[in-house]
Amino acid sequence: MSRGAATTAAAVRRIGRSAATPSPSLRMAKDVRRIGLFGGTFDPIHLGHLAVAHAAQRRFHLERIFFVVAGCPPHKSESDLSPYPHRFAMTALACAGEPRFVPSLAEAGPDAHGHRICYSVDTVRHFGKQFNQPGDRLYFLLGADSFLHLASWKNYQELLGLCDFVVASRPGFPSGALRKVIPEALLAPQPAGNHLPSGIIPLRQTTVYLLDTVASHVSATRVRQRLDRSQSVRGLVPASVEDYINKQALYK
Ligand code: ATP
Numbered sequence: 001m002s003r004g005a006a007t008t009a010a011a012v013r014r015i016g017r018s019a020a021t022p023s024p025s026l027r028m029a030k031d032v033r034r035i036g037l038f039g040g041t042f043d044p045i046h047l048g049h050l051a052v053a054h055a056a057q058r059r060f061h062l063e064r065i066f067f068v069v070a071g072c073p074p075h076k077s078e079s080d081l082s083p084y085p086h087r088f089a090m091t092a093l094a095c096a097g098e099p100r101f102v103p104s105l106a107e108a109g110p111d112a113h114g115h116r117i118c119y120s121v122d123t124v125r126h127f128g129k130q131f132n133q134p135g136d137r138l139y140f141l142l143g144a145d146s147f148l149h150l151a152s153w154k155n156y157q158e159l160l161g162l163c164d165f166v167v168a169s170r171p172g173f174p175s176g177a178l179r180k181v182i183p184e185a186l187l188a189p190q191p192a193g194n195h196l197p198s199g200i201i202p203l204r205q206t207t208v209y210l211l212d213t214v215a216s217h218v219s220a221t222r223v224r225q226r227l228d229r230s231q232s233v234r235g236l237v238p239a240s241v242e243d244y245i246n247k248q249a250l251y252k
Contacts, residue, residue, distance in 0.1 A: 009015040021203040035131050036065035036166070038141040039107070039120060041220070043072060043082050044095045044245060046237045048218035055214050056141050057100055060166065065141070066104040068123055071114030072155050074154070082250060084114030090200055098121040119199050124162045138163035144173040147208075150181050152173075160186055165208040182208065227251035 036056055040049060045067070053065050061150035069088045072081075081087070088103060095101035106123055120140070127138055140163050147167045151157050155159040158184065169175050179201055188202040198201065218236050226233050228251055233242055245251065 002140055015238045017134055017252045019114045032135040032137070033064075033131055033134070034060055034062050034137050034139065035127065036060070036139045036141050037068060038065055038122065039068040039070055039123065041070045041081055042067065042091045042099070042153045043220050044087070044223060044237055044241055044250070046218045046223050046241075047235070048170075048214075048216035049237070050094060050190055050213070051143060051214050051216045053101060053113045055168065055211055056067075056139065056166045057190040059211065059213075060139055060209075062100065062103050062139065064100050066102050066127070067095060068214060069114070070090050071107040071109055071116050071118045074117055074119065075149075077153070084108060086248060086250060087114075089197065090241045090244055091235075094242055096240065119142070121153070121155040121159040121162070121230065124159060128143070138160045139166050141166045141168065143168050144175055144178065144210075145170050148173060148181060149212050157183060157186060160203060160208075164206050166211050167208060168214040171215055175212060178208065178210065180214065188248070209212050227228065 018111055038049070038051070038053055038056075042049065049067075053067070056062060057065060068075075069091050071084065084194065087104065088108070092103040095103045104125055107113060107116070108114050108119040109118075124140060131138060140159075144166070144167055147165070150160075150184065153159065167175075180199065182203065186203050186206050190196070190202075199212060200208075201208040223233050223236050226236070227245065233245070237245070
């Protein structure tokens with residue numbers, strides 16, 4: 001491992017440790033940064049995504065949420081996706097007027113066209129370098145459908161140890177199955193007779209939280225289908241995104 005990689009690993013481990021056992025002094029510190037990372041193809045970004053981000057921001061008092069527009073996710077074919085610049089533009093429009101929501105080019109690649117395959121474990125390491133002060137905490141936001149597929153992600157066991165996870169409930173995807181995704185060896189030992197609140201799964205280094213206040217039926221697939229049939233998407237995407245889609249004649 002190079003020195004740079006070792007430094008990053010140490011920084012990321014610090015984040016993981018502090019997420020699992022934040023000391024009261026760290027919790028009180030004014031300079032603690034609680035950062036949300038919300039990755040997605042955002043093709044297009046919709047009100048379900050924004051509901052997840054708002055709910056997570058409120059519950060975890062997130063200073064910022066980075067909306068990381070996926071370049072070429074390993075589980076989707078690039079040819080099925082809208083061009084990166086359009087997906088990024090729509091995400092930026094959806095973040096406008098929300099001071100805590102930041103559109104991120106972290107997975108855009110050197111030419112900003114998002115042709116590179118990106119893995120979440122690398123993206124989290126990237127942010128771990130940026131937010132590496134004592135007490136900094138990273139929260140990885142995702143929907144229950146995505147979490148249920150976690151075992152197919154690159155180095156997912158390592159990823160589970162790098163930051164906390166905030167899993168938003170999504171209609172049709174059983175929240176009760178979330179724990180089964182996590183290998184036994186990663187679960188924190190539970191003292192006998194200690195009953196944890198439901199919706200919190202402590203791991204050895206980090207924590208998985210269920211965000212069950214979100215129940216949005218919106219999906220990008222449904223938005224694309226409606227646009228393809230020339231149906232309205234009002235109430236499914238922000239007005240600015242709808243306007244952009246119409247002006248650029250996307251999803252026809
Ligand atoms: P598609 O329909 O194209 O698969 P999507 O609506 O799931 O797209 P993505 O950009 O793939 O949108 O999702 C990014 C993240 O947001 C994923 O973790 C996904 O689980 C989550 N997400 C998307 N929509 C919702 C929703 N309505 N409720 C909770 N989580 C959601």
